[in-house]
Amino acid sequence: MSNTREHISEIHMLRAIGCLFVVAVHVSGSFYYAHGEKFNEITLFINQISRFGTSMFALISGFLLFYQTRFKGFNLNRFVKSRFTKIGLPFLFWSVFYSLFTYFVLGVNPLVSGEMQFLTNFIFGNAYYHLYFMSIVFQFYLLFPLLQVFKSKMIWPVLLVCSVFINYYFVKSFNPGLFEGILGNILNQRAFLPSWIFYFIFGGFLAYFWEPLYAFSKKYKYLLGIAVLIITAVAVREYKTVGSTPSNRVTNMINIPIITLFVIGIGAQIQNVKWLNSFFTRIGTLSMAIYLVHPFVLYSFIQIAPDFVWKTSLFPFVFGAILLGSIAIVKVMQLLPLNHYILTVPGAKKQQMNHLPGKPATMRINSNLQ
Template sequence: MSNITTIHPSQKNKKYIYEIHFLRAFACLAVVGVHVSATNYGMNEDTWNWFTYFLNQIGRFGTPIFAVISGFLLFYQVKRRGFELGHFFQSRLTKILFPFLIWSLAYRLLLYVYDNQSLGDLGAEVLKIVTGNSFYHLYFVVIVIQFYFIFPFLQKIFRTQTFLLILTFVSLLISYNLYGFNPGLEGPLGEFLASKSFMPIWIFYFAFGGFLAYFWDEIVQFATKRPWKMLVLALILSAGAVVEYTINGYVANNRPSNLINIPLLCIAVIGMYPLLSKWNVLKKPLTLIGQYSMGIYLIHPMILYLFARHLPEQYWHVNYVPAMFIAVMLIAVIFIRVVQMIPFSSFVIPVPKIKKVKNVSPPEEGNLEKKQLA
């Protein structure tokens, strides 16, 4: 096969796919955009400017794309390397669960120091953590952890393209029918099942990630031959999102329209890679953001929280929003680099290690680095 994903069999376990890396960078930028704009909204007496509202709503693509990437990486590893249960849970424990617990405690301490939020009893505090309520962004990590519990069963059953098609279709029905789900239960369990932290609402995005993994060669071959058309598709989807929130008002990231938008947008970004990778001014920053995306996701709300309590009022004018966005990204990257100097830093912020090896793809079809999958 002669597309950009072709590698020698002896090197296949070292392969890293830049298209997914770029997709992860775009998802990260979108999520940060949502939270920068939301913080600006809160600091302006809950008032939107047209720009902050646009940034907030267009960024609602980010979280579902992260779910797609999570599903892709899991199914892609099984496709290439097989599955070993002990290694899987050990890997997830060190790369996801430990950082999640550490940052949950860090944000709880932040609220205790700045907002004087007293600690509740042990059961209440544990419940906050396991439901992702320690801070507003941690719910997504809880969603991913829930998926880890069912993934060993899914990968056992759905290991072919045909079965992945079935899984994707069934998951689409589940996610669609669970939109606005209310179990009719009271108490913590009912609240959790009705919340956006309940993983089955997001199951389609994880399954679509598996679909991408098992149809990767076909999708890349189709999309990367049409980079300009993929760019147009991405712009059309973005324009459609603007029309949607203009007509319907504020929309969430798990809205039903994203069940169509997200697959198309993922394919569009994959197809845009050959176009974007020609310019180092885009390629290098996006590569770094993709590599640091997990750390940026974990730390950026804390940066915004501290900004909100220490920056003078004039810096919350809408004109400063782009500068604040850049500042948040730069501070997050610098923080991650500093943390990497600390022993056992991967338990705090996991950063994939890059292994550069000789390119094996034809130069006209794109250069590849081989990297350990996150």
């Protein structure tokens, strides 16, 4: 078994996949604009299938918090200090950075709609198009202490079912237009937590039922692989039928758990391929930092890239350039003093672990990244 209470290698894999998906969404979006605001079959497929990424990040954020408190307990002061340092300060820094970037580079005044609208946009992660996820996570942090009353495993299936209905209602049925003023503005935000709550709760469900779900994933990994192919085909039919779909579309409440269990199921096979395991570990460790910096890297690339690079056949090259450029920026920023206040990157600790017979030894890596 490739996990301990300190480290679960499959979570690095999931985090890496989520990161790669998010970058792919934005890179494919650049091809959309480069082609006269049109997708072709390939770039549309990449853009839509990659929209699994944000929901996967939400699930992982929930899992890591609940898994940690399941074994170590919950301390409110420690929780507030940890989350403020690891998420709050980076969110604040990058919101300010992208607000200034928008004003001085893009020539758009963030205050043009008034101070109250600017404040609302800032809080809900609208300083730039990707920061809304950080706002969602922060809202979940406000809810998380209240969820500590649900420590019994038996209550978690009930919470999961409730979260399905809440998430479905706020995505499909809720009409924020019925509310006016600042309340209506808040309820209309894509970063409004109830529209994402299922993924955090499923993360908690996975944390409390990790052992049986881990065993299930290993036993039925081939069936889960077939299920992933099916949901991919259904997702293609979905966007071909209804058009572009958001990252929190209701079908993702089926898609994301299946993908998650499948990745857990094939985790050992990935670990056996050293270069692939190393790649996923590196991307997983840097995933949130890559998430924060990659839009700036992408914008810079667009400004200097010649027109011919936007051929669809060169998508892998552009994607690789953005990914490597983001990693390079992160590595440079890690040389700065106090960089841990602006980048969310866990420290790595190599320690010898108990090596179970027939199982590969793994490296313990601090998994406190949300």
